Amino acid sequence: MEKELRVKKIKDGTVIDHLPAGSALYVLRILGIDKNYGETVSVVMNVVSKSAKVKDVVKIENRALSPEESNRLALIAPGATINIIKDYEVVEKNKVTVPEELVNTLRCANPNCITNQNEPVIPSFRVESKDPMILRCTFCGRIMDKELIAEQA
16 A cells, blocks of 8 residues: 655645646745744645646745735746635635736846836836746846746746
8 A cells, every 4th residue: 555645734824726837946045035034834745636747836834925026936837726724714705817927926037128227117017938937028128038037926
């Protein structure tokens, strides 16, 4: 008989499901979760999935994502699902969507961009491509791919 190790349910918090395999660590980075984060975080990578061959899952106890965080998550994992958990039950389920324009969601990777020069200018980006994810800064034209997006979020 084959045994399977499972990550326990969380009482309250957020479960980010249907992440592309290998993207969980990017998700932690864009959400600002590191070794100093005070709550329990479970990361499961390369889990067998019915819809995809493999996927990643991130469980964050006692935290709900802000709309800005959901937008950043959509840039890394456009097919992800955000499940809000209360008292061990899923009370809300949302699929992330990539907006056509992102305003004040991340910084431009170009250090010379006016948005990085202490000017009263809010960073904004146009989505050039969703697969693969490519953004263009509205002000300087800098192109950002998945790795740069994760670094700047």
